[in-house]
Amino acid sequence: MKEQINMLVKLQGIEAEAGSIKSMLNEAYSKLDALDAGLVEFERTIEEQEFIIDELKKQYRDYESDSRINLEREKKTQATLRSVKTNREYQSLLKQIEEEKAKNSEIEDKMIECLDRMDETEKIIAMKKEEYLKLSDSVRNQKEIIKQESEQGRIKLSKLDKDREKVTCVIDPELMKKYLVIKKQNSGGLAVVPVKDALCLGCNVNLPPQLYNELFLGDSLKFCPNCQRIIYLKNS
DSSP: OHHHHHHHHHHHHHHHHHHHHHHHHHHHHHHHHHHHHHHHHHHHHHHHHHHHHHHHHHHHHHHHHHHHHHHHHHHHHHHHHTTOOSHHHHHHHHHHHHHHHHHHHHHHHHHHHHHHHHHHHHHHHHHHHHHHHHHHHHHHHHHHHHHHHHHHHHHHHHHHHHHHHHHHHTSOHHHHHHHHHHHHHSTTOOOEEEEETTEETTTTEEOOHHHHHHHHHOOSOOBOTTTOOEEEETTO
């Protein structure tokens, strides 16, 4: 029975290590997704700024068009001014010219504001692209490390699967069934726990003296009366 218990302990160790590697692999996939998401977010920010630039350029072209139209209108009004015959017409045209000049000045102010915004946005894009290149290099290096670690983990996991098969083959089928049932019943996944100085190290409860003494014989399967796990002497 001692040999069988030892095999269960070995099996449990193999499964614990395999579980740890599987968790590491799952975390690796999450890390890769997070790295990609970071790059995508940067790309989206740059695209948004480039969209703003495009809109500002369109706006600037519209202002240029409005300015040209308004200047032509002003020139025509100036030409008409030279041919008026009454003071009333003259004053009316002067007022119209002033309005056209004021409107053109307003358009020019908007054009300058548009250029300033384009310049500011282009600086943001340049800065973001530089940051993106640095982030891309960092992400590429991190991905390479994660992929190497994951590959090593998969190789180790494959070996552990083979080790598990070998150990399982030498464990009594009935004992294996009990092991699996107890493992499923315990949230920590431990089905076999050691006992030291009459203390169950699975639930930290002292064993009855008779049960503790029987453990030294090692001739039958023993269970902790509190947590129901299979128990064995730590130093046996």
